[in-house]
Amino acid sequence: MSIETTAGAETPALRTFRAARRRRRRLPSVAVLLSIAYLACIVVAGVFGPLLVPHANVQSLTDSLQGMSSQHWLGTDDLGRDIFERVVLGARTALYGPLLIALGAFVIGCVLGLTAGYIGGIPGGIIMRWVDLMYALPGVLVAIVAIGVLGGGYWVAVAVIMILSAPYDTRLVRAVTIEQKGRPYVEAARTLGLSRSRVMFRHLLPNVLPLAVSQAFLSFAFALINLSALSFLGLGSTPGSPDWGTMLAESQASLLDNPLLAIGPALAIIFAAVSVNILGDYVFDRLSTKEGRND
Amino acid sequence: MTEHASRLLDVAGLTIGVRTGGEQRILVDGVDLHLDLGETIGIVGESGSGKSLSVRSLLQLLPAGFTATGAAQLSGVNVLTASERDMRRVRGRQASMILQDPFTMLNPLMRVGRHLEEVLREKPEYRAMSKPERRAEVQRRLEEVGITDPGVARRYPFQLSGGMRQRVGIAATLATDPALIIADEPTTALDAVTQQEILELLISIQRQRRMSMIMITHDLRVAFAACDRVYVMYAGAMMEAGPSDELSRSPRHPYTLGLLASEPPLDRRLARLPVIQGELPSVRDQQVGCRFAERCEWATPDCTQERVRLAPIGDDRSSACLRVDEIGRELAARFETVEHGAVEAAHQDLSAPVIVALEGVSKTYGHGNGAVAALEDVSLTIRQGQAVALVGESGSGKTTLGRCLVGLESVSRGTAEVFGIDITRGAKLPRSDVRTWRSKVQYVFQDPYSSLNPRMTIGQTLAEAGRQAALVGDAPVLSVEEVLERVGLRAQYAARRPSALSGGERQRVAIGRALALNPELLICDEPVSALDVSVQAQVLNLLNDIRRETGIALLFITHDLAVVRQVADTVYVLEKGRVVETGSAQVLDSPSSGYTKQLLEAVPRTSSDWLGKRSQMGKA
Numbered sequence: 001m002s003i004e005t006t007a008g009a010e011t012p013a014l015r016t017f018r019a020a021r022r023r024r025r026r027l028p029s030v031a032v033l034l035s036i037a038y039l040a041c042i043v044v045a046g047v048f049g050p051l052l053v054p055h056a057n058v059q060s061l062t063d064s065l066q067g068m069s070s071q072h073w074l075g076t077d078d079l080g081r082d083i084f085e086r087v088v089l090g091a092r093t094a095l096y097g098p099l100l101i102a103l104g105a106f107v108i109g110c111v112l113g114l115t116a117g118y119i120g121g122i123p124g125g126i127i128m129r130w131v132d133l134m135y136a137l138p139g140v141l142v143a144i145v146a147i148g149v150l151g152g153g154y155w156v157a158v159a160v161i162m163i164l165s166a167p168y169d170t171r172l173v174r175a176v177t178i179e180q181k182g183r184p185y186v187e188a189a190r191t192l193g194l195s196r197s198r199v200m201f202r203h204l205l206p207n208v209l210p211l212a213v214s215q216a217f218l219s220f221a222f223a224l225i226n227l228s229a230l231s232f233l234g235l236g237s238t239p240g241s242p243d244w245g246t247m248l249a250e251s252q253a254s255l256l257d258n259p260l261l262a263i264g265p266a267l268a269i270i271f272a273a274v275s276v277n278i279l280g281d282y283v284f285d286r287l288s289t290k291e292g293r294n295d
Numbered sequence: 296m297t298e299h300a301s302r303l304l305d306v307a308g309l310t311i312g313v314r315t316g317g318e319q320r321i322l323v324d325g326v327d328l329h330l331d332l333g334e335t336i337g338i339v340g341e342s343g344s345g346k347s348l349s350v351r352s353l354l355q356l357l358p359a360g361f362t363a364t365g366a367a368q369l370s371g372v373n374v375l376t377a378s379e380r381d382m383r384r385v386r387g388r389q390a391s392m393i394l395q396d397p398f399t400m401l402n403p404l405m406r407v408g409r410h411l412e413e414v415l416r417e418k419p420e421y422r423a424m425s426k427p428e429r430r431a432e433v434q435r436r437l438e439e440v441g442i443t444d445p446g447v448a449r450r451y452p453f454q455l456s457g458g459m460r461q462r463v464g465i466a467a468t469l470a471t472d473p474a475l476i477i478a479d480e481p482t483t484a485l486d487a488v489t490q491q492e493i494l495e496l497l498i499s500i501q502r503q504r505r506m507s508m509i510m511i512t513h514d515l516r517v518a519f520a521a522c523d524r525v526y527v528m529y530a531g532a533m534m535e536a537g538p539s540d541e542l543s544r545s546p547r548h549p550y551t552l553g554l555l556a557s558e559p560p561l562d563r564r565l566a567r568l569p570v571i572q573g574e575l576p577s578v579r580d581q582q583v584g585c586r587f588a589e590r591c592e593w594a595t596p597d598c599t600q601e602r603v604r605l606a607p608i609g610d611d612r613s614s615a616c617l618r619v620d621e622i623g624r625e626l627a628a629r630f631e632t633v634e635h636g637a638v639e640a641a642h643q644d645l646s647a648p649v650i651v652a653l654e655g656v657s658k659t660y661g662h663g664n665g666a667v668a669a670l671e672d673v674s675l676t677i678r679q680g681q682a683v684a685l686v687g688e689s690g691s692g693k694t695t696l697g698r699c700l701v702g703l704e705s706v707s708r709g710t711a712e713v714f715g716i717d718i719t720r721g722a723k724l725p726r727s728d729v730r731t732w733r734s735k736v737q738y739v740f741q742d743p744y745s746s747l748n749p750r751m752t753i754g755q756t757l758a759e760a761g762r763q764a765a766l767v768g769d770a771p772v773l774s775v776e777e778v779l780e781r782v783g784l785r786a787q788y789a790a791r792r793p794s795a796l797s798g799g800e801r802q803r804v805a806i807g808r809a810l811a812l813n814p815e816l817l818i819c820d821e822p823v824s825a826l827d828v829s830v831q832a833q834v835l836n837l838l839n840d841i842r843r844e845t846g847i848a849l850l851f852i853t854h855d856l857a858v859v860r861q862v863a864d865t866v867y868v869l870e871k872g873r874v875v876e877t878g879s880a881q882v883l884d885s886p887s888s889g890y891t892k893q894l895l896e897a898v899p900r901t902s903s904d905w906l907g908k909r910s911q912m913g914k915a
Contacts, residue, residue, distance in 0.1 A: 184746035188805070191701050192763045192812065193733030202759075206750035
């Protein structure tokens with residue numbers, strides 16, 4: 001892309017060089033591929049879960065607490081429900097909530113962070129004091145109290161965690177904005193007479209995005225774990241529902257009879273969090289190298 | 296060439312490659328050079344010429360992934376193949392390096408004295424000394440590089456000026472008493488006056504200690520003034536080599552000629568600066584034969600048939616030009632015309648309306664005792680269509696002034712009118728006034744590598760400026776293609792991103808963006824100082840053309856007096872925020888202020904008396 005392309009000037013060496021570069025671009029590492037595959041499964045399970053495993057919630061007390069078998073891949077729980085099928089069903093709450101939290105925190109963080117970083121002054125001061133306040137609060141405890149007051153439920157937990165993670169995005173976006181706003185390209189935009197919002201969203205935002213996006217992946221992983229933790233405490237998803245955190249909590253009673261009851265959802269959570277992190281790193285690398293740099 | 300017994304360094308066929316993406320790329324191709332004891336050689340080249348890589352390979356200091364082949368004997372050791380253990384003995388004791396930016400070379404948490412002690416500790420005689428003796432030794436070493444204030448040893452690097460830091464860097468390099476000093480752009484980060492002092496210091500030390508020196512620089516004049524012999528490199532290959540005075544008088548390679556010619560002269564204004572057409576080839580194009588061929592007007596098909604190497608042409612000179620015998624006379628004739636190129640008189644219309652009027656303008660940063668004055672009581676006038684130069688060293692406030700005029704900084708005191716708008720009111724100005732101000736005054740930044748948004752294509756950048764022009768809208772809006780054409784770029788550039796452009800091309804785009812608003816005043820802040828010489832001339836010509844075509848006024852902010860001579864009608868010399876001299880460009884011929892004289896003295900000149908005079912003054 002950076003090579004002068006005049007017709008006929010393409011030497012064989014140049015062609016092989018380009019091909020090599022394309023190949024290298026196309027091939028992410030094995031870990032990234034595995035992460036993408038796993039997350040794709042979660043997305044499919046999250047969206048089509050009830051269609052894939054229509055009998056997941058059917059109880060069969062005669063089949064309770066069975067081990068692994070070809071019929072029940074991860075065995076059954078105390079009510080005779082297939083653990084694997086319930087883990088598949090649980091992908092929905094593991095996907096929607098964290099996704100909403102990551103997106104929400106990302107949007108809030110970008111708007112507030114750009115404002116605080118670029119405009120500063122009194123609005124910036126107010127935003128940053130709010131960020132400081134949120135940092136000072138012990139997150140999960142606040143969530144527990146807030147959900148207790150607001151009456152609980154999955155979506156309340158989602159909203160509370162979104163507001164709790166937005167300050168991290170805000171702070172990061174602000175820091176990058178401050179670093180970027182002294183650069184000549186921003187000053188050039190100012191001397192053109194562009195409006196503040198245009199400088200912020202057309203010029204600064206694209207250059208802030210790589211970090212903000214990778215932060216969004218991190219928030220997704222945190223949100224997943226926090227939501228599961230709240231569900232584990234009985235504050236998120238309603239008891240009995242196929243949520244990975246709830247399943248973990250409810251596995252306690254029969255943990256010794258069938259450890260798979262805990263291992264299944266636990267591994268699902270861990271793999272999801274790790275995969276999101278790996279993918280976040282990869283996306284950051286791609287975004288920040290792809291023609292984005294000035295040198 | 297004759298006394299081989301005194302040969303310190305002999306390099307033959309040095310080739311440096313790097314492996315990327317399974318492909319071997321050659322960055323330095325078959326370099327030959329030699330250096331005698333007590334001799335100083337210069338390696339001159341533009342960015343990407345491979346000059347730094349070549350000397351780094353001699354100390355095995357190449358970045359990971361780079362490999363060097365060929366032969367290089369440094370006092371009998373083959374430094375390309377020697378083991379790391381042997382190299383540790385070579386580095387420091389045999390050869391030491393001085394880097395471009397001494398700030399990155401000095402540990403910010405170590406006091407100056409500690410730096411020297413660290414290096415001196417390697418020497419047994421130092422370890423045998425008592426504590427007071429050691430302190431005296433450190434002091435003596437600092438005095439050698441001209442630091443007489445004993446307090447300096449207790450300071451941290453950040454408490455020193457750039458010149459002082461470079462002196463400390465030199466002292467640290469010399470502490471191991473090496474036989475060879477490699478100075479990699481030792482003065483590039485310094486102001487002209489400091490540059491002259493540091494070069495004189497290096498030369499006097501080199502003579503006193505009878506050391507050998509390799510000086511790497513992009514500035515031909517510096518190399519000619521400071522070195523016995525000069526090697527000219529281009530795109531990884533040696534082009535020409537020879538004694539400084541001969542090379543500077545009669546280049547025997549089209550590239551050397553081009554380099555010498557595109558250097559703007561200080562003493563006269565040329566109607567048009569000679570340029571080397573085209574741009575540096577990309578390292579990805581591994582062409583066969585002479586690398587300069589595609590930019591060379593004397594090139595024949597033979598030039599790209601087979602590899603060319605430096606070949607002796609008599610008088611201790613060598614050239615890599617295949618046709619050197621055929622075109623020698625032509626080169627000489629061309630050089631003659633360059634030396635006596637068409638001269639243009641500075642012309643200005645002093646009855647034109649005033650567009651910028653500054654009266655007693657001051658700018659201070661900070662409050663109370665910590666306040667720093669960047670500008671003090673500056674008065675300046677710019678008339679329509681006039682080209683004004685603001686000259687000064689770093690810290691003189693010239694950039695601050697330019698930024699005030701465009702609204703990137705605010706004026707603290709004084710009256711300042713730009714196109715009739717009182718810019719001291721800053722944020723309190725009505726919207727319409729701000730819009731007029733922005734559309735009439737535009738700014739071109741020094742660093743073309745960061746002044747374009749890396750995530751926008753050239754077309755997007757220029758279109759945005761065009762839309763802005765439409766908003767203000769009295770003049771016809773230029774399309775992206777028209778803007779590109781005006782700054783001499785093809786329309787295909789619109790689809791590219793800044794990362795795909797060279798420095799010169801980016802600066803053209805930045806100029807185009809500013810022109811898209813049809814401004815009446817263009818402020819250029821060191822627009823060519825980040826560019827290679829051959830590209831610098833192209834951009835200066837472009838600015839002069841634009842001025843001739845559009846009648847735009849220019850405010851040229853620069854430290855380079857030769858550049859000032861080429862573009863300016865009126866000159867303002869700034870020192871520490873004050874205007875110390877002003878007048879038409881003839882100020883450069885007969886300066887009245889001592890500071891201006893000092894600046895003129897410090898401009899690098901090819902003749903060796905540029906450095907000699909002052910070192911004699913220093914001894915007296």
